[in-house]
Amino acid sequence: MEVILKEDIQNLGKMGEVVRVRDGYARNYLLPRGLVLMANKKNLKGFEHQKRVVASQKERVVKQAETLSQKLAGAALTIAVKAGEEGKLFGSVTNIDIEKALRAKGFDLERRKIHLDEPIKSLGDYEIPVRLTADVTATVKVSVVSE
Numbered sequence: 001m002e003v004i005l006k007e008d009i010q011n012l013g014k015m016g017e018v019v020r021v022r023d024g025y026a027r028n029y030l031l032p033r034g035l036v037l038m039a040n041k042k043n044l045k046g047f048e049h050q051k052r053v054v055a056s057q058k059e060r061v062v063k064q065a066e067t068l069s070q071k072l073a074g075a076a077l078t079i080a081v082k083a084g085e086e087g088k089l090f091g092s093v094t095n096i097d098i099e100k101a102l103r104a105k106g107f108d109l110e111r112r113k114i115h116l117d118e119p120i121k122s123l124g125d126y127e128i129p130v131r132l133t134a135d136v137t138a139t140v141k142v143s144v145v146s147e
Contacts, residue, residue: 001022001026002038003019003026004016004017004043006034006035006036006047016047018039021036069136077141079093087122087123089123092121093144095116113132114128124144125142126141127139
């Protein structure tokens with residue numbers, strides 16, 4: 001059976017592709033979950049229009065993300081925390097703390113977009129990646145200082 005993918009499906013294909021799958025897989029899994037459309041002339045024509053609309057929306061979102069990325073690159077955050085004599089923190093700085101500091105500067109970001117490999121546990125300057133979209137990643141400079 002040939003179907004049109006409505007979204008990216010791992011090991012099957014990307015959105016908009018026409019792929020051939022087994023009948024049972026399509027009937028019992030893909031169609032009930034709304035992941036695919038049957039590949040007939042009507043659906044192919046309608047999906048092409050929908051794909052153009054989604055592409056224009058995605059382009060607009062990417063442009064907004066790029067402008068936000070440029071603004072974030074110019075922003076420098078300073079987070080004051082309690083620290084010991086050797087520069088070790090009492091506690092740690094997490095993406096939640098960075099989110100609060102960004103909100104104080106006027107940036108409205110979700111903390112899930114701030115990618116810390118592990119919490120910051122010592123004083124210093126750090127460059128933290130912020131993934132705005134799948135294609136656009138910004139870097140925020142964070143200085144952790146002692147109170």
